[in-house]
Amino acid sequence: MLISGFLVLVIGGIFHVLENQRPLERVDRKLHLKFDIIAIAISSLIVASLTVWLLDGVARTWLTDNVQLFDSVISQPLWLRIFLALVIGDLGYYIAHRLMHTSPLWRTHIFHHSIQQIYWFSGLRTSALNSLIIRVP
Numbered sequence: 001m002l003i004s005g006f007l008v009l010v011i012g013g014i015f016h017v018l019e020n021q022r023p024l025e026r027v028d029r030k031l032h033l034k035f036d037i038i039a040i041a042i043s044s045l046i047v048a049s050l051t052v053w054l055l056d057g058v059a060r061t062w063l064t065d066n067v068q069l070f071d072s073v074i075s076q077p078l079w080l081r082i083f084l085a086l087v088i089g090d091l092g093y094y095i096a097h098r099l100m101h102t103s104p105l106w107r108t109h110i111f112h113h114s115i116q117q118i119y120w121f122s123g124l125r126t127s128a129l130n131s132l133i134i135r136v137p
């Protein structure tokens with residue numbers, strides 16, 4: 001989790017420099033940066049603790065106990081597991097995002113689309129429930 005947070009900051013720093021050098025449009029990032037940092041920090045802390053308990057603990061235990069497919073995937077070569085993780089993870093993220101635009105889930109997702117000025121960090125603005133649902137795939 002620490003590594004993924006560090007990667008977000010490194011990649012974000014690269015995009016920050018690129019956005020400064022070649023902006024598509026002028027954006028006043030300071031206007032919403034403090035709000036975005038607080039919102040993203042709160043959402044990330046809630047989701048990180050729930051993810052460890054719910055998805056890594058309960059879901060993984062249930063999968064290893066009840067789904068035989070899990071064992072056959074684990075026994076595959078590393079390159080194939082990485083490929084499957086990328087394809088299934090990306091497809092799952094796409095499907096989950098599409099479902100967020102439907103009536104029952106839109107209320108959890110509308111905060112993400114409340115952004116008026118888009119910059120690299122603003123896309124991370126999501127509600128905790130939205131972030132939790134999007135991590136399920």
Ligand SMILES: [Zn+2]
Nearest residue numbers: 097100101109
């Ligand atoms: Zn969306």
